[in-house]
Amino acid sequence: xxxxxxxxxxxxxxxxxxxxxxxxxxxxxxxxxxxxxxxxxxxxxxxxxxxxxxxxxxxxxxxxxxxxxxxxxxxxxxxxxxxxxxxxxxxxxxxxxxxxxxxxxxxxxxxxxx
Amino acid sequence: xxxxxxxxxxxxxxxxxxxxxxxxxxxxxxxxxxxxxxxxxxxxxxxxxxxxxxxxxxxxxxxxxxxxxxxxxxxxxxxxxxxxxxxxxxxxxxxxxxxxxxxxxxxxxxxxxxxxxx
Numbered sequence: 001x002x003x004x005x006x007x008x009x010x011x012x013x014x015x016x017x018x019x020x021x022x023x024x025x026x027x028x029x030x031x032x033x034x035x036x037x038x039x040x041x042x043x044x045x046x047x048x049x050x051x052x053x054x055x056x057x058x059x060x061x062x063x064x065x066x067x068x069x070x071x072x073x074x075x076x077x078x079x080x081x082x083x084x085x086x087x088x089x090x091x092x093x094x095x096x097x098x099x100x101x102x103x104x105x106x107x108x109x110x111x112x113x114x
Numbered sequence: 115x116x117x118x119x120x121x122x123x124x125x126x127x128x129x130x131x132x133x134x135x136x137x138x139x140x141x142x143x144x145x146x147x148x149x150x151x152x153x154x155x156x157x158x159x160x161x162x163x164x165x166x167x168x169x170x171x172x173x174x175x176x177x178x179x180x181x182x183x184x185x186x187x188x189x190x191x192x193x194x195x196x197x198x199x200x201x202x203x204x205x206x207x208x209x210x211x212x213x214x215x216x217x218x219x220x221x222x223x224x225x226x227x228x229x230x231x232x
Contacts, residue, residue, distance in 0.1 A: 036223070042225060043116065043226050044204070044206075044223045045223070089157060101159050101172060102147065102221055103159060104149075104159070106156040
């Protein structure tokens with residue numbers, strides 16, 4: 001079945017440094033890749049997404065890259081700040097399908113050291 | 115605030131019991147997803163509804179069922195509860211990009227219902 005693998009499971013970086021989280025997906029029909037941030041006691045919040053016809057997308061300090069051939073996609077956070085500390089989930093789905101279930105990775109707990 | 119409302123926020127019940135979790139999607143969203151998140155675990159997809167019809171199913175137990183009503187709110191029913199069912203249950207909704215419900219916008223999550231089975 002569909003599967004999304006996410007690495008690392010935990011990540012600690014110095015404030016101001018960059019953080020990178022990587023994911024791979026198994027369903028070659030996946031064409032939409034959102035990233036969610038989950039803070040303690042809250043629901044996941046969409047922070048950025050990328051479609052399969054785009055290789056890279058950037059929004060201020062965060063960027064996502066997608067390699068469809070390798071079925072890899074990554075989240076890059078630059079100039080990290082304390083408020084970036086959270087659990088980050090990658091996900092994959094078939095956006096144009098009657099079965100549009102969103103399959104999530106296992107999450108990365110990001111800690112920003114002051 | 116995502117616009118997705120889940121009730122109740124917390125629920126404590128005994129093993130063997132049955133509970134119902136409720137989700138009101140964002141205004142205009144026709145698609146509803148249910149996810150289970152156990153302690154320090156990822157988000158496990160349970161089931162998806164679009165405009166009242168089941169569209170996709172994940173590893174949802176037979177003891178669990180869901181439905182989406184004409185007003186588009188959804189309920190997740192959990193029966194014969196076991197200790198291992200203790201988890202956060204999230205609902206998400208998304209809008210359809212067309213009239214056939216085969217294309218969707220991004221999904222927005224509610225705050226979740228924390229279920230504790232004792």
